[in-house]
Amino acid sequence: MGKRTVLYNKHTALGARMVEFGGWDMPVQYTGIIEEHKTVRSFAGVFDVSHMGQIFVSGKQSVDFLQSIVPQDISKLKLLKAEYCQLPQTDGGLVDDLIIYRLEEDNFLVIANAANIQKDFDWLKANIKNFDVTIDNKSQDYSMLALQGPKAANIVEKLGLSIENQPAFFTIKDFNIDGLNGYISRTGYTGEDGFEFIVKNEYAAILWDMIFKAGEQFNVKPIGLGARDTLRLEAALMLYGNDLTEKTTPVEAGLKWSIPVEKIPDYNGKDVILGQIKNGVQKKLIGFVMTDRAIPRHEYDIYFNGHKTGVVTSGGYSPTLDKNIGMGYVDTKDNITLDATIEIMVRNKLYKAKVVKRPFVAKKYKIS
C-alpha cells in the first residue's frame, strides 16, 4: 500500500479506482478517462495533486544557490512569478523538472515531482556548498489541488476571488477565503487555463468541497491521473520518468526555449547544455501522430527507413483528436523533420506515423 493524500477518503467515496503512482495511492479515474478528459477541455476539472512536493528555499543567498543548480536565470525571476526549471546533473541529464515560485525576495517555493521529492531534497542539500540558504522539505504539510479548464476562472470567481484579483498566467499569490488561506497560482499540467491551490493539509478537504460547490453550475468534476496523463500528452508537456530522465538533457528534450544562453553564473551541466545548444545533439525529442491503426506506448521502438532510430517515451490515445499520438527520442543523424514518416514497432510489427509539431492540441492559457 502506498502513501495516502488527505483526500484519500474523498476519492474512494466518489468511487474512484485507486492505483499506485510514485509511491502514492492515487485515483486513476472516477467515471472514465475519456469522459474526464473531455470535461477538462470543455468545462473544468479538479485534480488532487497533493502527492507533489513543496520544498522551500530561503535565506540571503537563495538566488545564488538556485542559480548554481538550474539553467534558468533565477535572478531575473520577478516577485510572485513562476518559472519552469530543470535540475541537471553535471552531465546534463536531469534529476527532475520543477516549477519554482519566487514568494519573497529571498524565499522560493520549489514544486517537485511526487516520485522525486526525496531525491530532489537530497540533491539540493548536496549542492548547498557554502551558500547561506535554508532548504525545507514541507511536502508532508501541504496539499495541492489543481482546477483546470475553460470554466476554472469562473469557479475561482465564485469562490470569492474576482477575475481582476486572480493571479495572472504563471504567477502566484496568497488567498484567504473566510479564513481558509494558502497560495493560488495560474499554472497546471493540462494545456488549459487553470489554477493550482497549495494549502496546509487541514484545509484540503474543505477547499475540495468548496470548489465542487462553487463549480456545480459549471459542471466541474473530479479528474484522475489517467486523464491528467492524456491531457498533458496532448499539450506535449514533459513527464519526468518518461520524456525526461537522468539520461536526457533539456536540450535533447526540446526545452531550449527555457534556457537563457546569456546567463552568467555557473550551474550544474552548463558546459554540456550550452555545448549542445551550440553544436547540436545526438538525439532529439519529436512528436508524432499514427497514420496506421496502432497505439504507440512508452518504450516501443521507433524506426526510420528500416532501421531503429529511437524509442517512444510517451504515447497513447488522444480523446480530443480521436487519434493515437506519441513523443519519443530519435537519432539526429537520421535528420527526421516535420511531416517525415517514421514507424513504430508494436507487437513485432511496424506501423506508420507522421512527425508533427508539438503541442498536439493548442494550449489555451490566458496570457494577459
Add this chain to the structure above:
Amino acid sequence: MIVPEGILCSKSHEYLLEESETEFVIGLTDYAVEQLGDIVFVELPEVGTEYSKGEVFATVESVKAASEIYMPVGGKIIEVNEKIVESPEILNESPFEEGWLVKIESADAHAESGDLLEYSDYKEELE
C-alpha cells in the same frame, strides 16, 4: 445488460458461449471491460487461424494499457467482429451482445473447458 445463459468464464476474464456443438463465441466479461476502462483499440486475428487453449489471439487496448486476450479453449477462428475494430467502445457498452470478439470452431471445447467457471461462480470468485 443480459448475461447469456450457459456462458463459461476463464480466470483471465474471457467468456465462452456455445452456439452449436462445435461453434463458440469468445468475448470479454463485463468485469474485464469495466476493469480495462475506456477501450480504444482492438486487434483481432485472421479468420482461419488456429490457436491452442491459452494462446494469445487478440489484443485489447484501453486508454491506459494494452492487454493480451487468451483462448479459453483451442480452436479455429471462423468469424471476427469487425464492428468492434471500427468502434471499440462497443466492448464497454455491450460485452456479451454487440461486443463479442471472435467465433471459433472447436472439436475439443468440451474436453478443454474443465477449468472454466459458470458465470455465477466466476462472479463469486471475484468477490
